[in-house]
Amino acid sequence: MRARSLSRGAIAVSVATVTALVATGCGGSDAGSASGGGKKLNVYAWAGEIPDSVVKKFEQDTGIDVTLDTFDSNETMTAKLSSGSAGYDLVEPSQYSVQQLIGQKLIEPLDHARIKGLDNLADKFRNPSYDPGNKYSVPWIWGTTGFAYNDKCISSATSWQTLFDDQYKGKIYMLDNMLAAYIAGLQVTGARATSTDKGEIEAATAALTKQKKVLAGYNSTNYPQLLSTGQACAAQAWSGTAMAKVVAANPNVHYVLPEEGGSIWTDGLAIPKGAKNTDAAYQFINFLLRPEIAAMATDDGGSASTNAKARDFVKDKKALENPAVYASDAAIEKADFLLDPGTAMKHFQQGWTKVKAS
Missing domain, CATH: 3.40.190.10 (Periplasmic binding protein-like II)
Structure with a gap:
């Protein structure tokens, strides 16, 4: 990232x-x-x-x-x-x-x-x-790619499923980044974040397309602040300085690597x-x-x-x-290094075009 x-x-x-x-x-x-x-x-x-x-x-x-x-x-x-x-x-x-x-x-x-x-x-x-x-x-x-949530809105969360849940409609954000979004899309459908399988990418595309009706939007800039103020219930997130400062300052905001793995x-x-x-x-x-x-x-x-x-x-x-x-050793055990997809990139690009156009 x-x-x-x-x-x-x-x-x-x-x-x-x-x-x-x-x-x-x-x-x-x-x-x-x-x-x-x-x-x-x-x-x-x-x-x-x-x-x-x-x-x-x-x-x-x-x-x-x-x-x-x-x-x-x-x-x-x-x-x-x-x-x-x-x-x-x-x-x-x-x-x-x-x-x-x-x-x-x-x-x-x-x-x-x-x-x-x-x-x-x-x-x-x-x-x-x-x-x-x-x-x-x-x-x-x-660092890692996972998600963060505000416990005033969501009492606890451990799975990517949180970001696909209808009950939080209009208060969920995804990163505005193709392969970052596909980390969640692939893992929530049971695949690895490193998958280059056309069928698994298509399943992830379908999940991300369905998710769109739940989202407030795609956001790679101020989502930590939106989580801190409660304008967002949950958001896909990158670890790092901005997210870390919000987690340190606001006890209601929690950053997690999902049980499905996330990425490193x-x-x-x-x-x-x-x-x-x-x-x-x-x-x-x-x-x-x-x-x-x-x-x-x-x-x-x-x-x-x-x-x-x-x-x-x-x-x-x-x-x-x-x-x-610092994500814990236990948290990163299942996390995948996001790799160069090689020729499979075309499947991600085609799928992302569908997601954004839906």
């Missing part, structure tokens, strides 16, 4: 995209070597996901000068790499984008002999379905093909894998860290308990 709050439209797989389609220490001795470039590093990352405090500390510890450029969609990042003249040493693709970049040969396999700290990652992010063996990417931050996304680091400053790139990856540094993604960036050991270093303990930041 970054602050990955409501821009998570791009992360849960942006409509624009889909429809168009350490050394624990720092400053290792290889910085500046002839084979890996000089003491500089060019990074291209999601806006707000690598806090300034992290960059500054890395520069102080290593003497490496970091240039951090930011993007707001995987498509923008991919287009830059495709141009062949981007000049970046590290990029931060989302999980489905990692698949696409591998297929386009735009990122290099990682040399795991040069990486220290992969064992700090939580189990969910080791050997992920989109990048077996973490061959091409190191997950950095993560992650943004990680990859080395583009032809990167010049690879020594610095590996130093930065190792730096971010240090638990005390990874904790800064939460304290200074408001994001959940993929680093299991980082939780001991997070100062904002309330964030660890906020499901709109």
Whole structure:
């Protein structure tokens, strides 16, 4: 789907995209070597996901000068790499984008002999379905797609069925994002969010079409505020800063991953093909894998860290308990990584056209 709050439209797989389609220490001795470039590093990352405090500390510890450029969609990042003249040493693709970049040969396999700290990652992010063996990417931050509800309207809710319930007609919102909506449509009809089966997509299309009479609308912007004021009873939602703030401030608003699973996304680091400053790139990856540094993604960036050991270093303990930041291990057990649908994209596009026109 970054602050990955409501821009998570791009992360849960942006409509624009889909429809168009350490050394624990720092400053290792290889910085500046002839084979890996000089003491500089060019990074291209999601806006707000690598806090300034992290960059500054890395520069102080290593003497490496970091240039951090930011993007707001995987498509923008991919287009830059495709141009062949981007000049970046590290990029931060989302999980489905990692698949696409591998297929386009735009990122290099990682040399795991040069990486220290992969064992700090939580189990969910080791050997992920989109990048077996973490061959091409190191997950950095993560979040989920689920729903939120206001208990003044709905006493409790655990299933996507809540968003399809006639009794809440006119007070339900869905994300205005094709594949995000299909997560609910597929799972509520018994399929996986990763399904590319034409028949299952058609069943999901029928469910989403029927749901439309219940909805107040599709909303990817201010739904957390609508939930907080009670104008919405429930809404499909992305975890992240905006949703987390409402959950923290309003005890009546609850964010949940549905019992059917919901989905999980992650943004990680990859080395583009032809990167010049690879020594610095590996130093930065190792730096971010240090638990005390990874904790800064939460304290200074408001994001959940993929680093299991980082939780001991997070100062904002309330964030660890906020499901709109850190969903529980039990909650994400059934959550799917949303993958690149490949040729099945046409079935989603055709179905979404039907849903929106109904």
